Amino acid sequence: MNKPQGLNLTREQITALDNELLSLLSKRRELSLEVAKSKEVDIRPIRDTQREKELLERLVIAGREKGLDAHFVISLYQSIIEDSVLNQQAFLHGRANPDTQKTQYTIAFLGARGSYSYLAASRYCDRRQVNMIDFGCQSFDDIVNAVESGHADYGFLPIENTSSGSINEVYDVLQHTSLSIVGETTIEVGHCLLAKPGTDLSNIKTVYAHPQPISQCSRYLSQHPEFKLEYCSSSAEAMTKVNDAADNNVAAIGSAEGGSLYQLSAIEEGLANQKINQSRFIVVARKAVEVPSQLPAKTTLIMATGQKPGALVEALLILKAHNLNMSKLESRPIPGTPWEEMFYIDIDGNLANQDVQQSIKELERLTRFIKVLGCYPCETVKPTQLTQSQLLIEPESSKSTETKPLSEVSNSAKYSRQYQPEDSEVMCKQLHIGGAHFAAIQIADLRLDDTALATLAKQSKETGFQALILQHSATAVNELQLKKSIKVIEQAGLVSGYLIEQEADLVTANMVDLLMLTGQQMYNQTILNQLGSLNIPVIIERNNMASVEDWLQAVQTVLEQGNQQVILCDSGVRSFAQPDQIALDLSALVTLKQQSHLPVICNLIQEDCEFKSAKAKAAKQLNVNGIIMSLPCNDTDISLLRELYC
Known part of the structure; x- marks a missing residue:
């Protein structure tokens, strides 16, 4: 066996490649501006989604030949395409408003350097390759006054957040100003607990923060009643207070990027209630602009x-x-x-x-x-997506069968064919269930360590699964462990989910992409009502002793509460002759397809290995929209999945 080259040499080679990649990305950005110049002359739309799809498909094929995962290639180039689109837009917008073009802008924003408003403003200027002169303000009124008086060219105002909603104070300010909205920008808000290097979480007594981050991190803060909350006018002020403090028992809520400007380290990350936490800012100026x-x-x-x-x-x-x-x-x-x-x-x-x-x-x-x-x-640049066949394997389109709803189904039943004749589809990121889409989902134990879960998730993705649902039978959810596991799943390119086995598990609703209600809780009206109030897809598993009518009634409860993203899951029923055996109810699948427009999937986890393959193929023939299997997959499971896709 050959001795590997020295670590330092390998790192030097990686550094050289990274520098080369950056140079190539810079060159690509320059070429994208040449495209913008051409579109300025021809007056063509800024985006050509068909060309983007062709580009991604070609890159996926080329990437596979080089051993690169398709979802890694797509994720990378979606970011590159977004950067290209936004740069072309900024270029054409500037060309249409030549009198506003300067080499530097004075920007009024809330707080000081390091605040979220500062980060949004600096990225906006970086996109336009202009220098930014800071003009920190203590209030939204101060920002507006700075622009109205001519002391600042632009003002940045946070208008809404995906977690805490609209920022009413800004709307109130807009009622009384003569300024015009001339732009917008959205940034990811990664709330961290920032403290001086070496500070231990157990020593924290006081937390400084702006009211908005406090609202957006309310669940985390409720777990630490020992924290004394001190409100600040901005995140920058909060970080300044921590930096100026004489001891190490204080912390601030802010971004890791902003904290680095104040020599602060993140001792806790991912504090926000919502997994996706973004803030949208509007840009105001004294004069309106023309938009090409x-x-x-x-x-x-x-x-x-x-x-x-x-x-x-x-x-x-x-x-x-x-x-x-x-x-x-x-x-x-x-x-x-x-x-x-x-x-x-x-x-x-x-x-x-x-x-x-x-x-x-x-x-x-x-x-x-x-x-x-x-x-x-x-x-807002919507990512270009590829179909499942372009990504990995081509699923067979479900064959439509003409069926008539049963006479006993009520017209008011929202799950019924009378209520909606066409098959409904549930979409969750790259996971599409229903219609012509066939989905494959896996369930894994939350107690797996990050390394083991990462290995299994990678195998799951390469096999052809699109989602991974975490299961944990403990009495309480370990939110920190769950967040780490979700991050591992998403890094593998999978949709994340959680199995609801008790009411306490509903705390995960804002962390994952979808939820699955176990059959044992199918009759729990409290859980059903809460699932109905959510805005994420929900899988309702059939209780193994329940009739189809009871099952659909549980589904109706969820639909009536407002959540229309419902998926039916048959995990089998108990045999009266052999109560210990649970098997798929194929006759029920026929009934479901006749009665309901909702997607139907099968859970094969409890199916006897001897009959699993035959039952799965039979379910596919009945136009079932997907399957659920457990991790890890053996060779038989992998072969079965590939056969189901063919």
Whole structure:
């Protein structure tokens, strides 16, 4: 066996490759701007999604030949495409507004260097390759005043967060300013507990934070009642207080990136209630801007409707009549006018578009007050996705069968074919269940260590599974362990899920992508009602002693609460002749397909190995939409899965 080369030499080679990769990415970005220049002349849309799909498909094939995982290649190039799109948009937007182009901008933002507003502003300037002059402010009013007075070119205002919702104070400020919204940007908010290096969590007594992060991290903070919370005007102020403190018993909530500016280290990460935590900022300036027609645009307006029934509905019907999508609707009270409200609306459309102009004219005739706050480029770049066949293996499209709903099914049953004749689909990231999509899901023990789980997740992904559901029978969920496991699953390119075995498990709802209710809890009305109030996909497993009618009634409970992302899962029923045996109920699958439009999957975990393959193939012939298997997979399971996809 040859002796491996020295570690230092290997690291030097990796460093050289990293530098080469950065140079190539920089060159690619320069070429993307050449594309933008061409689109400026030809007036072509900024995105060509068909070309993006062809590009990804070609790269997946080329990557496989080099031993690279398809999902790694896609994830990497989705980021590259997003960067390219945003850079092209910034370039064309600048060309359309030459009088605003400068080598440096004075930016007013909340707090000081290191605050989330500072990070958003600096990234906005980096995208446009201009220098940023800091203008830290203590309040939103100060930001607006700085721009109105000419002391700052732009102001950055946080408008909403995916965890804590809209920031009402900013909406109130917008009522009384003459500034125009000229841009937007969204940043990932990674809340950490920041302290001086070497500080132990057990020593923390006081935590400094802005009210928004405190709201967004309420679950974590509730687990530490020993913390004394001190409110600050910004995250930067909180970090400054920790840096200036004489001892090591204080901490701040902020970003790791911002903390590094204050020589602070993250002693806890992932504090936010929601797994995905993003903040959207709007950019305000003294003068409105022009948005080129090929850029995706938003138009924001405020209006006050008359005090009569249906006034708001009438206004929104105007947008519908002009085929305009309303991406945001927010209401705020009008000062000095009790019980009357001002409505803030984001429209997906360019103010230069005839439909947008006409709709505003019609709204002027209906409303007591209306004002356009601005038209600006939309910076939400939806990732281009590939189909399952392009990713790994090509599933067979489910063959449609003409069935008539049974006469005894009520018209009001939301699961029924009478309520919705067409098959419904549930989509969760790259996991699509229903219609022509066939899904493969696995269940793994949460108690696996990170290394073992990472190995199994990688095997799962390479085999063709799209999701991994974690199971843990402990009385309480270890949230830290769960977050680590979810991160491992997502790094493998899989959708994360959790098996609900008791009411306490519902605490995981904001951490994972989907939930699965075990059959033992199918009759638990409290859990069913809570699952119905969620906005994530839910798998309802059949109790092995339940009739199809009882099962569908449990599903109806979830649907009636509002959650329409429901998937049925048959794990088998007990035989009266042999109570110890559990087997798939194939006749029930036929009934389900006749009665319900919802996706149906089969759980093969408890199926006898001798009959598993035959039952799975039979279920596939009955147009079942997916299967669930346990980890780790043996060779027989892998062969079965590949056969089901063929």
